[in-house]
Amino acid sequence: MLKVKDTLRSTVYLSFDGRVIKTYHGPDAASRYATEVTVLRYLEEQGCPFVPRLLSENPVLLQIVTTNCGQRVEHLDSERLHSLFAELEAFGVRHDDQDARNVTYRQSDGRFCIIDFEFATLLAPTSPEAP
Numbered sequence: 001m002l003k004v005k006d007t008l009r010s011t012v013y014l015s016f017d018g019r020v021i022k023t024y025h026g027p028d029a030a031s032r033y034a035t036e037v038t039v040l041r042y043l044e045e046q047g048c049p050f051v052p053r054l055l056s057e058n059p060v061l062l063q064i065v066t067t068n069c070g071q072r073v074e075h076l077d078s079e080r081l082h083s084l085f086a087e088l089e090a091f092g093v094r095h096d097d098q099d100a101r102n103v104t105y106r107q108s109d110g111r112f113c114i115i116d117f118e119f120a121t122l123l124a125p126t127s128p129e130a131p
Contacts, residue, residue, distance in 0.1 A: 009118070014068065019055060024062040024118070032118035033062045039093055039117040040066065048091045050084075050106075050113040069113035070106035084112055094121045 001021070005012035009032065013021045024033040040054040052066035076084075085098045095102065096119040104113045 018068045020052065020066045020068050022064050022066070029062050030059075033059070033064070035120060036116075036118045037064060039120045039122065040064075042122060043091060043093060043117075046091045048088070048093075050087075050111055051117075052113070052115060069115055070104040070108075070111075073100055073103045073105050073112065076100045076103055076112075080112070084114065088114055089123065092123045093117070094123055096120055 001013040001015050003011065004014050008026045009029075010025065011023045015021060022036075024030075024036075037054065037057050040052065043051045044053055050069070052069050054064060054066055056065045057063070081098065081100060081103065084103060085095050088095055095114060095117070097116065102114060102116045104115055105111075106113050
């Protein structure tokens with residue numbers, strides 16, 4: 001496994017088969033874990049095509065396993081960044097950490113994706129329109 005992130009809030013590994021394993025620690029780890037699990041489940045129910053899919057969760061270890069959404073984006077212009085997070089809001093989720101570090105590029109379909117939902121907020125229930 002390849003360690004791709006190790007901060008005070010989480011450690012993230014990329015497995016050789018492409019899964020992403022994220023373990024939460026530090027302040028409010030249980031709450032951030034629960035938020036990300038809830039948001040990822042919700043977005044999957046809504047059919048959001050540009051976020052990771054939750055494959056498994058472990059509330060004891062505060063660990064989730066998700067699909068991989070591609071490589072992190074180093075630079076993204078502010079207009080594209082804004083439109084991407086606005087598209088997410090159409091699915092009923094405000095990211096609350098709208099930074100390029102939370103955007104990846106999935107080469108298989110040429111799609112920008114959004115990751116890291118531990119600070120996200122579910123908005124009032126809406127029905128997103130198909131893009």
